[in-house]
Structures are given as structure tokens and as C-alpha cells.
Amino acid sequence: MSAIGAKPAGGAGLDTTSALVGIIILIVILGAMYMLGSSVALMALIGVIIGGILIGFGVHFVPVGGAPAAMGQAPGIATGVAMLAAGAGLAGLFGGAWAAEQGLAVAVITGGIGGGLMMAITCFMVNFIYVFGMGIPAASGKVLKDPITGDSQPEFKSQGTEGHGLPFISYVGGVIGGIFGGAGGTLIYIMLLDVYKESLPEMFGAQAAQVLPIAITLAGLFAIGIFLVNAVLAAYNITGTIEGPHDPKFKRFPRDIIASAVASAVCGIVAILLVAM
Amino acid sequence: MSVKIEVIEGGMPHTNIMIGGLVVSVICIYLTYLNVLTGTQLFAFFGGLGAIAAIVWGSHTIKHLCSYGIGTGVPSAGMMAFGSGLIAMLFATRYGVAAPIVAIILAAVIGAILGYVANNILSMHIPVMIQSLVEMAVIGALTLMGFAAMMTGSFELSSMTVGQVTILGLSLPSYQASLLGGALLATVFMLGGIAIQHPFNACLGPNWTQDRMLMLAAECGFLSMIPAAVMSMALVSMPAALISLIVSLVGWYYTYANYIVLSKRDAAEWLDAKPIPELEGH
Numbered sequence: 001m002s003a004i005g006a007k008p009a010g011g012a013g014l015d016t017t018s019a020l021v022g023i024i025i026l027i028v029i030l031g032a033m034y035m036l037g038s039s040v041a042l043m044a045l046i047g048v049i050i051g052g053i054l055i056g057f058g059v060h061f062v063p064v065g066g067a068p069a070a071m072g073q074a075p076g077i078a079t080g081v082a083m084l085a086a087g088a089g090l091a092g093l094f095g096g097a098w099a100a101e102q103g104l105a106v107a108v109i110t111g112g113i114g115g116g117l118m119m120a121i122t123c124f125m126v127n128f129i130y131v132f133g134m135g136i137p138a139a140s141g142k143v144l145k146d147p148i149t150g151d152s153q154p155e156f157k158s159q160g161t162e163g164h165g166l167p168f169i170s171y172v173g174g175v176i177g178g179i180f181g182g183a184g185g186t187l188i189y190i191m192l193l194d195v196y197k198e199s200l201p202e203m204f205g206a207q208a209a210q211v212l213p214i215a216i217t218l219a220g221l222f223a224i225g226i227f228l229v230n231a232v233l234a235a236y237n238i239t240g241t242i243e244g245p246h247d248p249k250f251k252r253f254p255r256d257i258i259a260s261a262v263a264s265a266v267c268g269i270v271a272i273l274l275v276a277m
Numbered sequence: 278m279s280v281k282i283e284v285i286e287g288g289m290p291h292t293n294i295m296i297g298g299l300v301v302s303v304i305c306i307y308l309t310y311l312n313v314l315t316g317t318q319l320f321a322f323f324g325g326l327g328a329i330a331a332i333v334w335g336s337h338t339i340k341h342l343c344s345y346g347i348g349t350g351v352p353s354a355g356m357m358a359f360g361s362g363l364i365a366m367l368f369a370t371r372y373g374v375a376a377p378i379v380a381i382i383l384a385a386v387i388g389a390i391l392g393y394v395a396n397n398i399l400s401m402h403i404p405v406m407i408q409s410l411v412e413m414a415v416i417g418a419l420t421l422m423g424f425a426a427m428m429t430g431s432f433e434l435s436s437m438t439v440g441q442v443t444i445l446g447l448s449l450p451s452y453q454a455s456l457l458g459g460a461l462l463a464t465v466f467m468l469g470g471i472a473i474q475h476p477f478n479a480c481l482g483p484n485w486t487q488d489r490m491l492m493l494a495a496e497c498g499f500l501s502m503i504p505a506a507v508m509s510m511a512l513v514s515m516p517a518a519l520i521s522l523i524v525s526l527v528g529w530y531y532t533y534a535n536y537i538v539l540s541k542r543d544a545a546e547w548l549d550a551k552p553i554p555e556l557e558g559h
Contacts, residue, residue, distance in 0.1 A: 003354050208468075214458050224463070225363040232354075235353055266387055266390045271364055
């Protein structure tokens, strides 16, 4: 039996002791940032943490189907979280980065729209191929009625499968997830870019315009790094596959919010201390 | 508790591969420091070899972790490695000669915290989770640092941020024509990420053999080293870039030929099929 056939063992509950340890780590990191850096750096770190939480929360909405979905045996998009998150999140991040000069709110909203648009197109094409290419209707295996449209599901579900295709609720979930992911990625990028724009000219003894390419690359790379870490942690939380916001696994999101906050704080403080120390 | 369903049979134990990969990688990255000592850039290719040693180690760590069934697919482990490794590696480049050591320590700390988060807060409860994520972060940092050292001739932040632009025969320092300013590191990120996740993804299954997977990892590493060597032409002197390119091409051919031999060995049966012959006169 190969590794792919293994059943993941992640439970559904929240381990209180571990969660407390996580929150303590988070507070220690925030305190360390306050001691070591300026108030701008602390605000940037809080922005990075919020961005990371948005990414981790957003992944829970995205209908990730994995290998079973590729064979039409489970609902969702037929690939893993790492690929989907990279696609939707980076599309949003690049969209938001173009709007970075127009202020935080515009950039974050643009990033969200970029990610949501990417997921909308992906979900549409996925359903198009499912329906017209593989000849299977969209049906959820987890709920009897679509929570939004109220359409009945079990009649369309093939025997021996967990459902197939992308039901309307999964489609909507995908778009919401893309919006959260794109907005979160852009927020991390903007926060880090502000810190680098401020510190790098002094660090290199150069004019701001000269070191701007370095500030943009550093912020972009760190945003991608923190994005992937949060996306994979969320993937661990849902143990690989989820149907969308109606899936029972969606209820596990509280512990991912703690996990994303701790992970983003650890990565964010290192990224900020690169220039602030 | 999750159940380990795929045991490692035969071959070297994981600890040996880990120690070997770590030592070879660090030594190779430090050998690029000969550039500074001798005043040339000809030893840059050692950085690529260090990255390949880390990739070979990384493919086995992914095998070690994924044999517990993490449920998210093999590529996610590679993305995690590079996401956390990149952060440690860039921070460590500030510390000059000590950069590789700082990168290892910082990556291990980040990996340990991420491992705790995944294993306890997210209730994964996989026995090797923390150790694997520590290793993955170190591997990501060393791979990126190796390729960065190969492309710039040094593993220090100053050489990664300042490049040279020649205008009318005049050589000027430029922040844009550098590894970071030109965002070449983003390309290296993906080149390394694909190289590290592919070997186990391609070789997993009932007839998994260790030597075949490690050979494929080395092959993927050399394959990623080829475009890195081409990109290094913009940053280091042409002879140094050509040496890197030749080393990567020779290494890739050698490992690829060996991988094909091992694949044929492990195949139940293989047929050396010829293209459809063009028959005339029918």
C-alpha cells in the first residue's frame, strides 16, 4: 500500500494545552518585536499576522478535491491545497502588488478581487470539464440540500462515491476562499514593503528609488513564503480535502486560526528583523 | 495516532542520509568562500553541488514524512520547506561568513515551531512531524543558499543585492541587476521546490527503492542547476558561469543515465520499443 492510500489521523477537537502554548508563543513574539523594533515594525507584524489568518481561514472555503476528485469520486477541484493556494493567492498577490501605490485599502481589495477572480475562473472551468468532458453532474456528498440554492443532492450522487463535480455552494466557497487568500497575501506584502521602503535606504546608504527593486523583491518573496506556510498548515488542518464551507471539516477552523497566527508571527518577525535590527 | 504504512526496507537509514546531506551541503557552500580567498569567482559551482546534496537529503525526508500519510499530497511538503527555509536563509545572509551556520540554526528554530503548531495545535500527531519539518526548513534554507551562492559567487547579502551594469564601457553598481533586485531568487525558489518534491512523488509505490529515488533527486537537482547556471551568466564572470553550466550538464547526464539504468532494473519487464518502422512497398 502506498503513502497515498493512508488515512490521515487528524482529529476534530481543539487541544487546549497546545492552543495555550501557541498563544503564549504569539505573545512572546509580539513582545520581542515591541522590544527590538519600532512601533512601525510592531504594526507591520500585526498586519502580517492578520494576513496569515486570512490566508489560513480562506483555504477552508476552497473546495480541494485531490486525487479522488480527478477520478470523479469526490467533489472539489482535482488538485492539492499547495497548488490551489499558490494559484489563487499569488494571482491575488500580484494583482494587489500592482495597486500597492494607491494605498492599503485599495491594494488589499484589489488583491482579494484578483484571488477571487482566479478561483471563479478555475471553478468554472473545472465544472465545465466535469459536466461536458467527463459527463458527471455536480453533487455534494456531505449535505442533502445545497445550503444556498436548496437543490436536492442525493439523487445526482453516484453510488460508491462521495459526490462529484462542484455544487453551487462549493463554487461560492472557492470564490470566497480566493478573496480571503488574495487579500491576506496582499496585506502581508504591503506591510513588509512599507517596512523595507523605510529601512533599506538607510541600511544600504542609497536613495529610496535605487533600493526599491530590492524592497519589492524581499516583500514579495517573504509574502510568498508566509503564504505557502499558512496554506500548507491549513491543508494539514483539513487533512488534504474539503468540499467547501458546508463540509463538517470546516468547523475545525478555530485551531487553524491559532496555528496561522503563530506561524505568521514566527516568519514575520524574522522577515522584519532582517532590516529592523 | 496515525499508522505508519510504508516502511523503509533496505538501503541506508534516514539518519545517515541526513548527516551526509547536511555535512556535504555545508562543506560545498563553504567551498564557495574560496572565491573570496582567491579573488576569483571560479568556485561558484560548489554552491550548486551543495544545493543538490540538500535536495537529495530532502527527497528522503519527504519520503520519511509522507510514509505516515499526511493526506495533503507530497508537493505541500516541498512548498513548506521552501516557504520556511527562504525566510531563514535571507535573514542569515546578513551574517557574512557565518551565514550557512546561522541559516541552519534559524531554520531549525522556525521548523521546530511550525512542527509543534502542525503536530499539536492542528492535532496531526505524527511521530516524525517536528523532526521532519525542522529538516525540511534547514533543507530549504541550504538549497536556496547554495543556488544563491552559485549565482552570485558568495553567500553574503551585499553580493546578492548589488550587481554591476556596464554602460558605455563604464562599470556601475546597480541594485536592480542583482539576485534580489532582479527577483532571480523567486525563480530559484520554484526550481528548488520542484526538484525537492518530484523524486518521491515519481517513485512512491510498492516498488519504491531508495537508490532509484535518491538518483532521481540528484538528477532533478542537476536539472535545476542548469537554468541556475544560465541565469548566473548575468551576475558572475563568464568563465565561472560556464564552469557551473558544464558541471551541471555533465552531472545531469551522468545521473540521468544512471536513473534510467535503475528504472530498468526495478521494472517488472521492459521493452526497448522502436518507433513505428516506415514500411515501403505495401
